[in-house]
Amino acid sequence: MSIRQGLENTRLEAEVARRTAQLTELARHMQTVREDERARLARDLHDELGALLTSARLDAARIRARLGDTAPEALERLAHLVQTLDTVVALKRRIIEDLRPSALAHLGLPITLDILAREFGEQSGLQIHCDLMATQLVPAAELTMYRLVQEALNNVAKHAGARQVWIKLQALAGEPVHLSVRDDGCGFLPCAASSASHGLAGMRFRVEAEGGSLEIHSAPGQGTQISASLPLA
Template identity: 60%
Template sequence: MRVRLAQMNERFKRSRFFLPVAILVAGFMLAISESAYQGARGELTDLVSMGQARLQLMSIVQRVTDAETSQRGFILTGHTEYLEPYRHAASDTRRSLEMLRETYGLLGHHDAEAMRSQLDHDVQEKLGELADVLVSYERGDMEGTRAMILTGFGREQMERIRRGAKALYELENGKINRGLGSVFDTLLLNRIGVSALTAISLLMLIMFLRQSRELDRQRAAHAEALKGERDQLGIEVARRTRELTELARHLQTAREDERARLARDLHDELGATLTAAKLDVARMRPKLQGALPELMERLTHLTETLNSAIALKRRIIEDLRPSTLSNLGLGPALEILCRESAARLDAAIGAEIEAVRLSPDAQLTVFRVVQEALTNIAKYAAATRVTVRLCEDGEEALLSIRDNGIGFDPAAVSNTRHGLVGMRFRVEAERGRLTVQSAPGEGTLICARLPLAQALVAPAIPATPAADA
């Protein structure tokens, strides 16, 4: 049954005739209701008029009776006070007859018009008979007056008035009963219409509520599916982020290992070659000084060239793998780096370095960040003052490099600025975070925060042989 109702509901929703038919049915029911209202209103108006007609009939009979009673009292007693009720009753009767004529004219009861006319004639005749008796009495013709009263003509007139009023009264009662039946039928029709509209409204409400619940269920299912997809996407993003972080750490480690291997090769092989060449020149100097003194200038130049090559090798080895970091620690290595960079930048570099608890990899990260930052300052900043600060801040190590250079807009930095990107990846690979604050003309501040090591451990960076050959 529920399946069949659902199928019907679906057919109704998809049918293009559903809305026009619903509007047509609603209009039809409204038309029926309005027609029934107008019919009931007309019937009630006629019922009120017929009720007034019945009251006027009763008033006519009562007033004619009052007029006759008042006339008889005056004739029997001779007291003039009996005439006042007679006059009022007569005038009220004529007024009631006029109102009854107007009422029947509004009602349009043609079948009762003859009866009303006859009643009007009988009442006028009765009032005339009463007036004739009074005229005879006022002339002093007591025998004539008595004879007129005893004839029984007035009694017959009164009986005709009562029969005419009763007939009209019964006619109006029948019409009132039929009008009430019509009103009740109209009310029943309205009741059926209201019940039908109520049932249709309830049906539409039930369908709407079911549709709303179904829509809410679909929305909830869709939201749940979206949440599941979002959670799955979040898990996938976290997994990819971990993989990229591990890859970046692996590449960074491989890069540092390759640098260390290259530094060792330069120290071992190139250093040995240059040292051997320098020793050979030293052995040749005493022999050539006496035999070929003209070659001493060349020999001296060769010695200087070898010394320059050894110094270049030493700088390359230091750039590839700083021996100061391995041999002296992070603080002295940063101070030496700042001192050497100050000469190259021709700028004042202030170093505020405190001892911090960092793992060997984190120490190398801090050194490389400072090295890259100073390189960027030399290339782009045109700064005259640089401050490098390293300290512990709670459970983190805080590194800041501030310069008074030309600055830049961090939001407008293109993806080609790999220096900042490389620093950020280095710091994040050590579970830290890096921020850059800058504005055109206001210098630049680079801050890196790295977690502190749980305990001081011996540096694990493999020592590079001293390049002092």
């Protein structure tokens, strides 16, 4: 190899490294923008929609008090309306938590993942097994781990046909934080293009943008395991 070729190779390697760093920074910026938008939408739902639902429920209570026992059929319909409003309030809370998990800031990653797993199990009927240790991650990294589990569970519900899911969060002293989500579903070929693999590719970029790594192990009929590793704070 000539000196000129060596210099050209060095220049190309430096250019690839520069472009890779730019793409990583762009991925981190896009995720930040997306999470900021989710947080804004969550605030709007909490403040504006919450105020409207509270006002509607108060109006229903006033009408019920004025009717007394004079209109049994109207009272029955009013009771159904109040029940519907309570259902909408519960749905609003669930949507807000999906958009911006407030439990992360107040309870930490392990407890928040346990809540997510329990609610997913109740809604899907799957058995969820959790082994979650305390961690020392920065808030952005905790949110990345939470979104990874959220994406993995959504994929299990849509595609896996699984009966059980295992979530493990491990944080040994001085070592990176490891998270894995494993199911006993139908599995897939990781190289095959699908909506699930596209979502996992997005999570890979997100994990790598936080300085971590992500691995996917799956095969038809052998379930799927997603493993992520992030450095400590």
